Amino acid sequence: MQKCGLFFTTYNSEDQLFPSTFQKTCLGLFMAAMLAAPCVLDFYYISVMNLIMIAVIGAVSLNLLTGVCGQMSLGHGAFVGVGAYGCAVLASKGLPFLLCLLGGGAMAAIAGMIFGIPSLRLKGIYLAISTLAAQLILEYVFLHWTSFTGGANGMPVDSPEIFGFMFDSDEKMFYLIFAITTVCVLGVSNIVRSRSGRAFVAIRDFYQSAENVGVNLFQYKLQAFATSSFMAGLAGGLWAYYTMYITPEQFSIGLSISYLAMIIIGGMGSVLGSIFGAIFITLLPEVLNTATSLLATVAPEASAMAAPLKEGVFGLTLVLFLIFEPEGLVRKWKLIKAYWKLYPFAY
Amino acid sequence: MIKRILTVTVIMATLLTGSTAFATLKVGVLSDLTGPTSSVGVPYAQGVTDCIAYVNANGGVNGEEIKLIQVDYAYNVQQALSAYKRFKSQGIVALQGWGTGDTEALVRFVSRDRIPVFSASYSAHFMDPKKAPYNFTIAPDYSTQGRAGLKYIKDNWKESRAPKLAFVYPDKPYGLVPLKAMKEYAKELGFEITGDEVLGLKAMDATPQLLALKKQNPDFVWVGGTTPSTAVLMKDAKKLGFGGKFLVNIWGNDENLAKMAGPACEGNFGMQAAAVYGQDVSGMKVIEEQTKGQPQMTHYLRGFVSTLVMVEGMKKAAANGKVTGKSIKEALETMRDYDPMGLAPAISYFPDDHRPSMAVNVCTVKDGKLEFLETVSLPRDDKWLGK
Numbered sequence: 001m002q003k004c005g006l007f008f009t010t011y012n013s014e015d016q017l018f019p020s021t022f023q024k025t026c027l028g029l030f031m032a033a034m035l036a037a038p039c040v041l042d043f044y045y046i047s048v049m050n051l052i053m054i055a056v057i058g059a060v061s062l063n064l065l066t067g068v069c070g071q072m073s074l075g076h077g078a079f080v081g082v083g084a085y086g087c088a089v090l091a092s093k094g095l096p097f098l099l100c101l102l103g104g105g106a107m108a109a110i111a112g113m114i115f116g117i118p119s120l121r122l123k124g125i126y127l128a129i130s131t132l133a134a135q136l137i138l139e140y141v142f143l144h145w146t147s148f149t150g151g152a153n154g155m156p157v158d159s160p161e162i163f164g165f166m167f168d169s170d171e172k173m174f175y176l177i178f179a180i181t182t183v184c185v186l187g188v189s190n191i192v193r194s195r196s197g198r199a200f201v202a203i204r205d206f207y208q209s210a211e212n213v214g215v216n217l218f219q220y221k222l223q224a225f226a227t228s229s230f231m232a233g234l235a236g237g238l239w240a241y242y243t244m245y246i247t248p249e250q251f252s253i254g255l256s257i258s259y260l261a262m263i264i265i266g267g268m269g270s271v272l273g274s275i276f277g278a279i280f281i282t283l284l285p286e287v288l289n290t291a292t293s294l295l296a297t298v299a300p301e302a303s304a305m306a307a308p309l310k311e312g313v314f315g316l317t318l319v320l321f322l323i324f325e326p327e328g329l330v331r332k333w334k335l336i337k338a339y340w341k342l343y344p345f346a347y
Numbered sequence: 348m349i350k351r352i353l354t355v356t357v358i359m360a361t362l363l364t365g366s367t368a369f370a371t372l373k374v375g376v377l378s379d380l381t382g383p384t385s386s387v388g389v390p391y392a393q394g395v396t397d398c399i400a401y402v403n404a405n406g407g408v409n410g411e412e413i414k415l416i417q418v419d420y421a422y423n424v425q426q427a428l429s430a431y432k433r434f435k436s437q438g439i440v441a442l443q444g445w446g447t448g449d450t451e452a453l454v455r456f457v458s459r460d461r462i463p464v465f466s467a468s469y470s471a472h473f474m475d476p477k478k479a480p481y482n483f484t485i486a487p488d489y490s491t492q493g494r495a496g497l498k499y500i501k502d503n504w505k506e507s508r509a510p511k512l513a514f515v516y517p518d519k520p521y522g523l524v525p526l527k528a529m530k531e532y533a534k535e536l537g538f539e540i541t542g543d544e545v546l547g548l549k550a551m552d553a554t555p556q557l558l559a560l561k562k563q564n565p566d567f568v569w570v571g572g573t574t575p576s577t578a579v580l581m582k583d584a585k586k587l588g589f590g591g592k593f594l595v596n597i598w599g600n601d602e603n604l605a606k607m608a609g610p611a612c613e614g615n616f617g618m619q620a621a622a623v624y625g626q627d628v629s630g631m632k633v634i635e636e637q638t639k640g641q642p643q644m645t646h647y648l649r650g651f652v653s654t655l656v657m658v659e660g661m662k663k664a665a666a667n668g669k670v671t672g673k674s675i676k677e678a679l680e681t682m683r684d685y686d687p688m689g690l691a692p693a694i695s696y697f698p699d700d701h702r703p704s705m706a707v708n709v710c711t712v713k714d715g716k717l718e719f720l721e722t723v724s725l726p727r728d729d730k731w732l733g734k
Contacts (some may be wrong), residue, residue: 047432051425143518152520153472154451168459170432243428246453249448249520250424287424289418296417311381311421 017189034178038171048286053174053181054238055278059262060188060271061231067269068192068261069224070204071119072127076232076259081142081251083108083233084240088155089148097160097241101180103231104240111138119221123207135253141321142248154247157240159207167241175236184231190269191227200224205270265321267328273347276329288313372407372415372661372670374399375434375442377449382422384446386574387598387646391467394650395443397637402658409665412454413658420445424452435460440672441657443650444468447520450482458480461672463660463679464652467646469597469620470524474702475733481676485653485691485703486620489521490528490734493569493708494724496594496618497529500567501536502723512538513563513591515556515580516571517548521598522531529569541565550576553583555621561589562624570595577605592616602644605715612712616720619708621648621691623717630688645710645717652691656703659685692722700732 018024038046044264062076087104095103115134123129142149149155159168160176164192167176191197199220202210211217240246258281268275288310376395379388396415403412416437418430429448432708435444442457444450444466450473457464466473471488472480486492497512504510512533516522526543534538541563544556550572557580560568570593571579577599584593593615595604600617602624622628624642634648656679663678664670684693692706705725710717 030637042436044429044432044436048429051429140518143520143523152523153470155522156455156478243424243452245451246452247448247451247520250452282425285421285423286429289426289430292419293417310419 003029015193017193019185035175038174044230046174048282050170050174050177050242052279052282053177054235054242055262055282056181056275057235057238057264058232058259059274059278060185061235062259063263063266063269063271063274064191064200064225064231065187065228067263067267067273068204069200069221070114071221071224072124073131073175073228074128074253074256074260075115075131075138075256076228077251077253077257078135078138079108079112079229079232080236080239080259081138081214081248082111082229082245083236084246084251085142085149085236086233087237088157088246089242091157092155097162101160101234101237101241104237105230108233108236109226109230112221112225112232114231116222116225118271119225120218129165132253135256139248139252142251149248152248154219154245157241157244157246157266160241173242177242180234180238184234185271185275188231192271195218196223201269261318263328265318265328267330270328270330270334273328273330280329284295284314284317285310286290348545353571364572371412372438373414373434373439374657375431375439375482376415376417377427377430377434377439377442377444378417378419379422379445379543380411380419382420384422384573386603387601387644388422390644390647391445391650393643394647394652395654397647398651398654398658401633401637402654404694408547408658408661408670411665411670420449422446422448424448428452428456431530435462440670441465441661441675443646443654450590454479454482455484459675463657463664463672463676465657467649467653470520470734471528475701476699476701478733479701481672483656483679483696483703485649485656485687485694487705487707489571491702491725491731492597492620492707493525493529494532494731495705496569497533497536497538497614497615497726498725499721499723500594501710502540509537509539510567511541511563511565513541513555513565513568514571515546515560515568516543517576518545519548525571525596528731530689539714546572546576546580548573548576550579552726553580554587556580557583557589559588560591561587565591567591568593570599572596572599574590574599574601574603578604578612581608581611581615595616600710600717601646602717605717609715613715614711614713616710617710617717619623619645619710619717619719621645621652622689622708623710623719624648624725626719628689630690633688634690639729648690652687655687655690656682656685656694659687692724700727700729702727702732 004021018027058080065071065073083104086107087100090100090103115131116198118130119127144153159166166267167173202215203217203220207217245328262277262281265280267273378392379385380392399413399415407413416434420430425674431453439462442462442464444464447468447470450466450468463481463483465483469484469488470484471490473482474488530540544559546553546556561570568591570580577595581593595617597618597620604612623645660675660679661670664674667674667678679696680698683695686693692704694703705727706722708722709720711720
């Protein structure tokens with residue numbers, strides 16, 4: 001919905017990411033608040049924000065592949081793992097942080113492209129199963145390629161360092177993760193607006209029509225897999241640097257499902273939706289934990305009974321979301337915005 | 348308005364003075380109460396909680412109470428990470444951890460933040476202070492447990508030929524970690540290794556694995572699974588008339604095994620680190636008092652012992668000065684042959700060796716009940732540290 005009084009005289013101006021001054025001001029304030037957060041908030045909140053931002057990169061990248069290009073993936077967690085291990089291995093060879101991060105991303109992109117090849121023939125649920133195979137194969141590799149990944153014992157990773165500055169605390173890592181998340185989110189927002197993005201949407205909406213208007217399906221599908229996996233690799237690299245120790249168990253099918261849940265809850269095909277989804281899925285267990293802890297202080301007996309219900313509550317929340325807001329949180333957000341724009345008139 | 352401000356000020360002042368008057372030592376407890384390992388996580392966590400209640404009722408640490416901050420992380424590494432950050436922001440001095448995934452993910456955090464962790468994951472690399480300086484356990488590593496089990500079998504082997512040994516394990520870090528060490532030691536002891544079979548932790552049927560094992564005809568099979576998969580293996584073995592005996596790792600051999608496998612588990616062997624409920628040891632009276640005579644799983648006793656040892660470290664640290672994560676670690680490293688009321692073999696830690704002991708309890712199931720057989724002790728060999 002266009003703001004009242006906001007008119008465009010060129011296509012370029014209409015196609016801006018942030019067309020109004022109000023949006024730019026809000027974004028500026030948000031960025032300022034984010035930059036000030038480590039000085040104000042307790043490091044527990046900062047660490048949760050770090051986890052959310054890493055999840056945002058993973059969710060945004062999966063949304064590009066699944067939400068925008070329509071290529072279902074159940075192997076995203078494994079691509080995150082390839083990035084993490086790639087980073088860790090390059091870091092152990094003494095390479096600087098940025099090269100390791102990009103190298104890890106590149107390795108994940110290559111893995112994504114290899115496992116994306118079947119996407120030319122497979123669609124929907126069939127592709128999902130094919131990417132599930134990617135998840136299982138890569139998990140096997142993480143566990144058994146001991147000389148590369150450390151096998152069952154995992155791999156330690158040192159804190160990142162850029163020009164002698166060590167990012168060795170939650171607060172310092174916050175700025176690093178925030179910068180990379182911003183670049184990734186802006187990157188995906190721009191890809192969606194580009195020629196590739198339009199081709200992705202065309203493939204998602206109906207692949208035959210896309211092919212008829214000259215979209216090279218194989219090239220664009222692989223491009224979607226490569227770009228998405230590259231960013232998943234970046235998320236993996238940041239995870240590795242943040243936790244400082246990676247093991248195969250961290251990149252299981254559960255992680256892939258969690259990313260899928262983020263984009264479904266947030267809103268398929270929407271960058272903002274991915275962010276909402278990542279925040280929601282990361283915060284929900286935290287909120288449930290806090291609720292059960294509070295309950296434990298008030299009524300320990302009830303808390304003991306409520307603890308096993310926690311997983312059920314998590315599942316129930318997801319189901320309720322799918323029933324009552326199938327287009328995700330981003331639609332809710334749009335409705336709220338529309339409500340305030342029209343307030344006090346209903347129409 | 349003024350009245351409201353005054354009321355809030357009074358409440359705040361009361362809370363603040365209250366918090367200083369009752370200074371406590373905070374300990375984080377990372378538990379799996381609802382996740383995939385909750386069947387053993389719940390009794391272990393209960394052991395931790397009951398031990399703290401027992402310690403607090405008996406003078407705490409130099410008169411200071413211990414306050415537990417428990418988080419159920421449902422065996423999810425990401426949740427473990429944020430739970431740890433919450434603990435740290437609340438000022439914990441030590442942590443009772445749980446599984447392999449979270450213990451590994453936290454290994455460098457706890458080392459950087461100087462917070463000693465007692466976990467129930469016994470991967471060998473946690474025993475090496477060079478790799479994990481703030482990690483402690485009250486049971487020896489899986490490799491040592493496996494070696495002790497093999498020694499027990501070999502010591503009781505009466506025939507002149509070499510005993511044949513096979514391995515069944517899940518293709519998971521927990522199953523794979525001790526394999527190399529055990530195979531090396533088995534060869535040293537003179538076992539004949541017949542082969543390996545993979546059995547998933549969620550297996551519903553072990554017939555293919557058992558048919559392959561029957562061809563190998565081993566006398567003993569080391570099982571690196573958890574109780575459900577071990578029960579499936581034993582039931583199918585009985586059904587197929589498999590003649591070998593099973594030697595089960597610590598998480599596959601508890602009070603639930605008899606419930607799940609019935610008579611099929613009778614007479615097999617399993618390794619444990621703590622006593623069995625009701626066993627004739629000095630501390631059992633305390634346990635029975637704490638639990639009001641309600642039998643508990645051996646994992647409960649392990650949780651109890653893990654906390655008891657941590658508290659002993661805190662008491663030693665308090666005797667040396669201030670109780671901090673660093674002082675607890677240093678105190679623990681001077682601990683020599685500490686007897687946790689007989690509930691587990693005596694414990695010693697060294698600055699360059701965090702293996703609590705080299706003693707492992709071998710158990711069996713008799714008449715549907717887990718029963719202690721013997722404590723097997725190995726030498727504290729440096730070449731085994733971390734492997």
